[in-house]
Amino acid sequence: MHQLTLAEIARGLADKKFSSEELTKVLLARITQLDPQLNSFISLTEELALEQAKAADVRRANGESGALLGAPIAHKDLFCTQGIRTSCGSKMLDNFKAPYDATVVSKLAAAGTVTLGKTNMDEFAMGSANESSWYGAVKNPWNLEHVPGGSSGGSAAAVAARLLPAATATDTGGSIRQPAAFTNLTGLKPTYGRVSRWGMIAYASSLDQGGPLARTAEDCAILLQGMAGFDPNDSTSIDEPVPDYAAGLNGSLQGLRIGVPKEYFGAGLDSRIADLIQNSIKELQKLGAVIKEISLPNMQHAIPAYYVIAPAEASSNLSRFDGVRFGHRCEDPKNLEDLYKRSRGEGFGAEVQRRIMVGAYALSAGYYDAYYLKAQKIRRLVKNDFMTAFNEVDIILGPTTPNPAWKLGAKNSDPVAAYLEDVYTITANLAGLPGLSMPAGFVDGLPVGVQLLAPYFQEGRLLNVAHQYQLNTDWHTRTPTGF
Numbered sequence: 001m002h003q004l005t006l007a008e009i010a011r012g013l014a015d016k017k018f019s020s021e022e023l024t025k026v027l028l029a030r031i032t033q034l035d036p037q038l039n040s041f042i043s044l045t046e047e048l049a050l051e052q053a054k055a056a057d058v059r060r061a062n063g064e065s066g067a068l069l070g071a072p073i074a075h076k077d078l079f080c081t082q083g084i085r086t087s088c089g090s091k092m093l094d095n096f097k098a099p100y101d102a103t104v105v106s107k108l109a110a111a112g113t114v115t116l117g118k119t120n121m122d123e124f125a126m127g128s129a130n131e132s133s134w135y136g137a138v139k140n141p142w143n144l145e146h147v148p149g150g151s152s153g154g155s156a157a158a159v160a161a162r163l164l165p166a167a168t169a170t171d172t173g174g175s176i177r178q179p180a181a182f183t184n185l186t187g188l189k190p191t192y193g194r195v196s197r198w199g200m201i202a203y204a205s206s207l208d209q210g211g212p213l214a215r216t217a218e219d220c221a222i223l224l225q226g227m228a229g230f231d232p233n234d235s236t237s238i239d240e241p242v243p244d245y246a247a248g249l250n251g252s253l254q255g256l257r258i259g260v261p262k263e264y265f266g267a268g269l270d271s272r273i274a275d276l277i278q279n280s281i282k283e284l285q286k287l288g289a290v291i292k293e294i295s296l297p298n299m300q301h302a303i304p305a306y307y308v309i310a311p312a313e314a315s316s317n318l319s320r321f322d323g324v325r326f327g328h329r330c331e332d333p334k335n336l337e338d339l340y341k342r343s344r345g346e347g348f349g350a351e352v353q354r355r356i357m358v359g360a361y362a363l364s365a366g367y368y369d370a371y372y373l374k375a376q377k378i379r380r381l382v383k384n385d386f387m388t389a390f391n392e393v394d395i396i397l398g399p400t401t402p403n404p405a406w407k408l409g410a411k412n413s414d415p416v417a418a419y420l421e422d423v424y425t426i427t428a429n430l431a432g433l434p435g436l437s438m439p440a441g442f443v444d445g446l447p448v449g450v451q452l453l454a455p456y457f458q459e460g461r462l463l464n465v466a467h468q469y470q471l472n473t474d475w476h477t478r479t480p481t482g483f
């Protein structure tokens with residue numbers, strides 16, 4: 001039963017092959033048995049899950065239907081869940097029980113999902129390896145000595161290990177797409193504003209976006225349908241109608257114009273990954289797509305710009321965790337300054353402290369123009385490159401990451417080496433565009449992802465292309481040994 005996708009679960013529940021309660025019990029037992037190897041959950045919510053599963057079974061018995069009614073999922077532990085610990089992977093919030101549900105959580109609950117737990121993540125979503133979590137590193141089910149990617153590494157490892165069919169995640173600079181690539185999943189970062197950020201603990205507010213992580217594009221379509229839509233509580237949420245994503249999966253790819261940026265294939269890309277990306281291009285050509293070489297000339301400036309803008313926003317967002325308004329409070333403070341210093345020094349881990357310092361520096365008087373303002377100008381150039389490219393092509397295709405998942409600890413002493421691995425993903429966040437990563441093969445037994453980017457609000461196009469590709473390839477069906 002644990003091998004079923006969301007789409008198959010919906011059919012099984014509708015045909016009364018099993019109940020949501022039965023399925024939930026199977027998955028909870030599987031998590032208890034296998035997760036100690038992976039560390040993909042921070043909290044399990046067994047009682048809530050069984051309650052929600054029973055309620056979903058009653059709703060179905062009363063004639064209700066819906067692709068998410070009775071579907072077990074988990075939430076990345078930065079989505080606020082009422083009365084349940086919402087830790088953001090940090091000691092700072094270890095004892096924080098959110099007083100309300102994030103919009104994503106309440107929308108999915110209303111659609112009938114069953115919450116199995118809260119998944120592990122890099123502290124405050126800062127990282128690409130899920131090693132900065134206060135709750136310990138997450139392991140990659142494809143090779144337990146390797147990282148699962150981050151920051152949504154817990155959601156990715158759990159879904160890849162078949163502990164559950166799908167999970168929510170967030171992507172500020174790649175944290176849905178990169179872990180999807182490292183664990184052989186399909187992950188979608190929607191257009192900025194498509195999914196509400198209300199109740200999603202902020203890292204970098206102008207870049208953060210929630211989205212689905214699942215095994216197939218079809219399942220991403222199902223989960224996104226439950227997450228997307230206008231929310232008056234989020235001032236950057238956009239009031240655009242949400243299309244029927246499942247209905248759009250079967251469009252023909254005949255004549256689809258795919259742009260392949262020449263900058264994506266420069267030095268730094270593992271040549272075995274480059275070969276797998278060429279294979280996926282050939283698959284899409286067989287389905288009728290037309291390939292065109294394009295250029296994104298400002299891509300080389302994106303990493304420095306992102307690693308100024310994201311820490312700048314983080315330094316401002318994280319100022320609320322001061323031991324008074326929010327977060328861990330030190331014992332016995334001598335005075336107010338001591339309270340701030342020790343509460344923040346004890347509550348935040350090294351990577352978060354590094355980002356707060358970089359961000360505060362970049363925003364300070366005298367440096368603002370040289371760093372922050374410059375980075376914002378680069379951000380506009382990156383966006384303009386995409387706008388020019390999308391005049392000529394319908395989607396952009398390339399690798400999701402330059403290398404496969406690295407060994408645990410391999411980049412711990414060199415944060416910049418880890419930042420450089422974000423080269424292909426962060427541009428979509430800087431521009432606010434939707435992006436998807438899907439399985440494209442393996443290198444040394446580790447999964448490789450191919451990334452697709454589309455114009456604003458064209459999530460449906462990404463899902464359509466990925467679904468057609470998955471009907472003709474079987475990479476996404478491979479299961480890690482031992483799970």
Ligand code: GLN
Nearest residue numbers: 125126127172173174175
């Ligand atoms: N690796 C990037 C960072 O550390 C992206 C993280 C994310 O998308 N949350 O900022």
